Amino acid sequence: xxxxxxxxPTRATxxxxxxxxxxxxGRRGLSGALLAGLALFVTTGPLACARRxxxxxxxxxxxxxxxxxxxxxxxxxxxxDSVKRVLDAGVASGAFPGAWAAVGxxxxxxxxxxxxxxxxxxxxxxxxxxxxxxASLTKVIGTTSAVARLVADGAVALDTPVVRYLPQWTARxxxxxxVRHLLTHSSGLPAWRALYKEAATREEALTQVFATxxxxxxxxxxxxxxxxxxxxGQLVERVSGTTLADFEARQxxxxxxxxxxxxxxxxxxxxxxxxxxxxxxxxxxxxGEVHDENAxxxxxxSGHAGLFSTGRDLVRFAxxxxxxxxxDGVRVLDSATLATFTRVQDSSVSRRALGWExxxxxxxxxxxxxxxxFGHTGFTGTSxxxxxxxxxxxxxxxxxxxxxxxxxxxxxxxxxxxxxVSQAMASASTSLSPSSTxxxxxxxxx
Numbered sequence: 001x002x003x004x005x006x007x008x009p010t011r012a013t014x015x016x017x018x019x020x021x022x023x024x025x026g027r028r029g030l031s032g033a034l035l036a037g038l039a040l041f042v043t044t045g046p047l048a049c050a051r052r053x054x055x056x057x058x059x060x061x062x063x064x065x066x067x068x069x070x071x072x073x074x075x076x077x078x079x080x081d082s083v084k085r086v087l088d089a090g091v092a093s094g095a096f097p098g099a100w101a102a103v104g105x106x107x108x109x110x111x112x113x114x115x116x117x118x119x120x121x122x123x124x125x126x127x128x129x130x131x132x133x134x135a136s137l138t139k140v141i142g143t144t145s146a147v148a149r150l151v152a153d154g155a156v157a158l159d160t161p162v163v164r165y166l167p168q169w170t171a172r173x174x175x176x177x178x179v180r181h182l183l184t185h186s187s188g189l190p191a192w193r194a195l196y197k198e199a200a201t202r203e204e205a206l207t208q209v210f211a212t213x214x215x216x217x218x219x220x221x222x223x224x225x226x227x228x229x230x231x232x233g234q235l236v237e238r239v240s241g242t243t244l245a246d247f248e249a250r251q252x253x254x255x256x257x258x259x260x261x262x263x264x265x266x267x268x269x270x271x272x273x274x275x276x277x278x279x280x281x282x283x284x285x286x287x288g289e290v291h292d293e294n295a296x297x298x299x300x301x302s303g304h305a306g307l308f309s310t311g312r313d314l315v316r317f318a319x320x321x322x323x324x325x326x327x328d329g330v331r332v333l334d335s336a337t338l339a340t341f342t343r344v345q346d347s348s349v350s351r352r353a354l355g356w357e358x359x360x361x362x363x364x365x366x367x368x369x370x371x372x373x374f375g376h377t378g379f380t381g382t383s384x385x386x387x388x389x390x391x392x393x394x395x396x397x398x399x400x401x402x403x404x405x406x407x408x409x410x411x412x413x414x415x416x417x418x419x420x421v422s423q424a425m426a427s428a429s430t431s432l433s434p435s436s437t438x439x440x441x442x443x444x445x446x
Contacts, residue, residue, distance in 0.1 A: 072428070075425060076111055082417075084113050085420070087115035090115065095409030096410065098115065098130075099115045100113070102311055102315050104315060104319065104392075107319075118274050119275045126274065126397070128311040128315075131272055131308050133291050133308055133399070135379040136378045138295075142252070143304070144354065146247055147236060152334035158354070161176070161178055162178065162181075162231060165235045166231065166238055180345065184349070186223075193208065195294045206234070230302055244263075258313040260312070261308070261310070263290075263308070265308045274398075277402060291380050311395065318384060320332055321393075342374040357375055364411065364414035392422065
C-alpha cells in the first residue's frame with residue numbers, strides 16, 4: 001500500500017526550488033580560501049619549520065583534509081598510530097599499492113594518513129587530494145543521497161511501485177517492486193548481468209535493464225543488486241527532469257563544497273588519480289576511467305558506480321551525515337529523512353538500511369562500532385563508516401584492484417581499521433585527565 005502519492009515535479013519546479021544562490025557560493029568560496037591559507041601556514045610556516053629543524057615526527061593533522069576535531073592530543077596521536085599501523089601493514093602484505101584514511105567526528109578530523117604509492121610506476125604517496133574511483137560507494141554517496149533528497153521533498157515515496165516513476169520498466173513482476181525494495185536490495189532482481197557484453201551503447205544497456213524481471217517476489221530475500229541501483233539512478237533522472245550527474249552536483253555536492261566529486265573526471269585530474277586495474281576487457285591500465293565495466297558501457301554515469309572523489313571531499317560528506325544533514329550552516333539533507341535512511345528496515349530479511357549497510361559482526365564495520373553505525377564499501381577498495389553513537393567516521397580509500405582484482409586482502413584491512421580506530425578513541429578518552437587540551441599536532445604523513 002502506498003503511504004503517499006507520488007508527485008513528479010517539472011524541471012522548472014526543481015530549478016526554482018533548488019537553484020543555488022550566489023550568496024551561498026560566496027560563503028563557501030571565502031571559507032575555502034581561509035582553510036587553504038590556514039593549511040599553508042601550518043604546513044609551511046614557522047611552526048612546521050621549527051618541527052623539521054629538530055627532527056620531530058609530524059604527528060596527526062587535519063589541515064589538508066578539513067578542520068581539526070576538538071579532541072585531546074593523546075587521543076589524536078593514538079588514533080593516528082592505529083591508522084598508520086593498519087595501513088602500513090596493508091601495503092606490506094600486498095593488499096593494495098596505496099591507501100589514504102581519515103578518522104573524524106562531526107566537527108572535524110582526528111587523524112589522516114597516506115601509505116604506499118599510487119602505482120609501481122608512480123611513487124606518489126596518496127594524500128587528501130588524490131582522486132579515487134569510488135566504485136559502489138557511488139550507490140550511497142550519490143544515488144542514495146539523491147533519492148533521500150527527493151523523498152524529503154515529497155517527490156518520491158518509498159512504498160510506491162517503481163513503475164509509477166519508470167513506466168519503461170515493463171518486465172514481468174516489476175509492478176510489485178517499490179522504491180524501498182530497490183534501496184534495501186530486496187527487490188527480487190538478480191545481482192548483475194554483463195551489460196557491457198550484451199549491449200554496444202548506453203541506450204541498448206538501459207533497454208536490457210528495463211527488460212530484466214525479478215526472479216523472486218520482492219521483500220523475501222536480500223540479493224545485493226547493481227541492477228536495482230541502475231534503476232534508482234534512472235528514477236532520479238525521471239523525477240528531477242535532469243541528469244543524475246547534474247542533480248547530484250546541484251543538490252548534494254555543490255551545497256557541500258565537494259568540488260572534486262563527479263562522474264567522468266577531467267583529464268586535468270589524471271596525474272593525481274589512483275590507477276586501478278590492468279583491465280583484460282579494455283586491454284589497458286585504467287586511470288581516470290571508471291573501473292566497473294557496466295558503468296563504462298553506460299557512459300561512465302550510473303546509479304551503481306562511476307563517481308570519483310578525493311579524501312578532502314568525502315570528509316565533508318561524512319561530517320554532514322554525522323551533523324544530521326547539515327554542514328557549515330548549509331542544510332543538504334533533511335534530518336528526519338536521513339534518520340530513516342540510516343536505520344535497519346526489515347531485520348527479518350537483512351540488516352540493511354536504505355542504501356546503507358549496518359554492522360553485522362561479519363562485515364567491514366568490524367566488531368566495535370555501535371548498532372547505529374552505517375556504511376558501505378566499493379569494489380576498488382574504498383569504504384566509509386559513520387557511527388552516530390560514537391560520533392565517529394572512518395574513511396578508507398585504496399586502489400586494491402591495481403594491478404588486478406584478484407588481490408583479496410582488503411577485507412581484513414577494513415575490519416582491522418574500524419576496530420583499531422574505535423578502540424583507540426575509546427581507550428584514549430577513558431584515560432584522559434580533565435585538563436587535557438585539544439590536539440594541535442602537525443602534518444599527519446610520514
